[in-house]
Amino acid sequence: MTNKQKRPAFRDLYFGKSDSKNELSGDRDDFVRSFIDLNRITDQVIAGEKTLVLGPKGTGKSALAWFLDASQHGQNYLCTVRDASDLPLADIPRLQTGQPAGTERTVAAWKFILLCNYLALLLTDQSCEIPNRVEVDRVTKLLRKYGFMGDTSGRAILDISNTTIEIPIPKIGTIYRRESSSTLNIYSLLPYLEDWAANARSANRHMLMLDGLDSIFLNDAKYDESLASLVQAAYTINQKLASVGATGSVVLLLRNDVFNRVSLVLPDSQKMRDDYAVELDWRVLSGAVGAQAPLIRLVNGKAARALSVAAIDVLSYFPASIELGGSQGSEPRFIERLQYFLNLTRHTPRDLLRLFEEIRKVEESGVFPSATPTLRRDVIREGVLQYATKYFTGAIRNEFAGYEQGPQEAQLALAALQNLKRQNFDRNLFAAGLAELGESRPEVVDRLLRLLFYAGAVGNTVSVRGGSYLQFYHRRDDSAVYLKGSFVLHNALCHAWTIPFTY
Template sequence: MDECSEARRWGDIVTPEYRDLYFGKSDSRNEANESQNDFVKSYVDLNGTSRSVVCGEKFLVLGPKGTGKSALAWYLKATEGADRHLALVRDASSLPLAEIPRIQTGQSAGPERTVVAWKFILLCNYLELLLRDQGCSLQNDSEVTRVSKLLRDYGFMGDAAGRALLKASSTTITIPIPKLGQIYRRESRTNLNLYNLIPYLESWVVDASSRTRHVLLLDGLDSIFLNDPSYDESLSALVQAAYGLNQRLQSRPSTGSIVLLLRNDIFSRMALSLPDSQKMRDDLSLDLDWRVLSGSAGVRAPLIQLVNAKAARASGIEYIEVLEYFPPNIELNARDPASRRMPRLQYLLNLTRHTPRDLLRLFEEIRNTEAMGIYSRSVGGSLSQEVIREGVLQYSTKYFVGAIRNEFAGFEGGPESAAAAITALQHIGKQRFDREEFCAALSEARTIDHDKAESPDRLLTLLFYAGAIGNYVSRRGETYMQFYHRRDDSEVYLRGQFVLHNALIHAWGLHRG
């Protein structure tokens, strides 16, 4: 048996069997923790995103859930030191987001106080990052050292900041001033509230010098139910605070920046209350947009390049075309030999929300099925139709349904309403439906008091933005399906017809219309 017997050969390139490819994990943090070297080696940097962030050119990284915002954060964390930067990743889901507007900074309640509260949170974390750098000028400042110790003692610096912020939302916190240093000489009091302390914190971080770049990344905003208007004031203030601090950092020879990883639909909604939102988006943001272009360009689009590059780098070879492992066309109905076939790229993409996470999980479940070895290979060495169908079913039931459920995480309507919404979709039992059919199915699925239940319109809206359903549009004799993940400027139309996502049709064994 020669050395190529367990590999495919395309021209002069020998590639591994599909069962031996690597497509990563659902959570980039888990992937980095399991093998940091493999994670770094297989990471795909879209359009030099990491450099733009490290250099301080961009402070907003926008994109739908599953587009790689967290992967970027953990890649920067995994490559610190070797790339002359330090990164600190903070998880916003551990913060009492709705309580931030109530933090007692020493000011009157209102939007300005919320911005100040977020400034304080960001400055404490950024200061912590600077103090990790032994080459930073702040290491020699005794006043910074003393105040930092006080902030740690109060819990504002470190992983337990959430509890300290909750306390600050019910009582005004004051920081005792050491009887030495610049603050003591300038202030006529022995204690400072948070509002009066911020100018000193800001001055320290802006004037700090080092040969190392520093990047504070705020992640985890995808883990919170952000379609709730009660979060809007807090999130808008967060963006304003980060924008203002980054402008200060850019105006001086400072050493880093503060980066927010945020869903683009949330930023678009907040833009109405942000006076500089268009400037932020034009000058200081980047979109992690992997979506496939229409027509033949799809096979060269960033999303497919990502899959190819990740598989190739993990295998230690220069190039792999993952789609070439698949037959050119996929059968849509195994029970009907005369059923139509669909081009492989279109078929696979229709099972996803056009995000890296979805597509990589789809390829991984097909890989797991192939690795079981219970299905025969088709003529020509391509994956068999049976392997593809079983992998698609595993992906749809084990991953996609759960991913839709996760979109309800933190939903103030409670897990009962979220479960009822998913169950209602399943009980409708067909691909196309309207609002009335959903309402009827929802009434049957609910197990809570009707007076406490969320409105059907709100649940349909959330399902639309989660990618579970799309609008079925009929206009001027033309019909088409409009999903949010294909066009992020799409708006849900509640009075028309809806169409269920293909992965849910597979998961629930429904008839495709």
């Protein structure tokens, strides 16, 4: 933006919506125009170089998928995004493929589901040439009839999960000549589906993207077998497709903490991560360099592109330091603006964008007089309060979605935190708070503390020689919770619950 251009008002900036799918349906052009591609990941995904997109919740995995879906028209690729939350993940190990129960059967079930959906994508490409097309069309017609191709595949799996399904063989083509039986089970059909996918030829690339895996809570063990088998199935399919120069790939969008958990039972997990994974890591470095970190460039780029201006520095709309305290005769203290905002988030694009959006809405409301060149302190404070109460507490609750022990325990954990009325606490204080709510089992206390730590609601105070430091999971995803240490409630929850700050 040149000096001659008038800087847009903060109320006119664009920070998107909380859910990229909602943002896309609301205004496709704004969504596409304001999408920020971290390190040109889209090119790597389209080319099939990266087939595992990893990152914490809120880092833009779904935004990447829906951007590719929205941008495919007129491009040299075709993309289909499937929502895994519509699939009965816990029931997939029971899908009768014609094999004995176990890991191999679950992998085969996932390969069948993925290949059915990948073939459905290929068939939408008018220029795609598939060998034995007549045979392919007849078999896929039967698969559609059973409900295995398209959005209804989840219901189909539930309907037949306890029955070994048999696919009638068309009396024409390779299958008819090779097989002695008039029907095939899922396991016997897999080599033919894989062969058709591998040998299809087109000028276009094809991507089947599986999203929605964030809805599976990171400590819910009942999904482990299914998720591990899904990762293995996709890896095997992609190896096959790459080895013959096929036109596409299967892309999984997965939380890195979930991948770390299931990788313990995957023999090739390190190879998968080294060769095919890309991580969406927006964490900000400390000090002045933070203002040029990818997360801040994303916020600036999104705001600028939506208004079709060359550049916007969102932080410049705020005072260099944010004043804290100063009420009831206490001395105010000041904190550098970027550090202040980051301390209210989990260092993810979604959190920071929602924070700026709530401040923007307060400024737009006109309740407070406008101020230039920076926003008023009361506008910032009210926006932070709105963010903490309307967004952040709900986002923490959503981290417990699908929690195996039930939502009532998750509610207990948050209620106990809120009732403590203090930012610093230890396990004993938390246990006492739970006991007041009727829960005193030690294993539940430990489990809920772990869940709160991995959700980003609390951090550890780690003592080291000469002092201590704060450890939040979202700042270092290899961190392990220390249950016997001191805990710190996240700043945004202190704002939401009117809890005094102690750091």
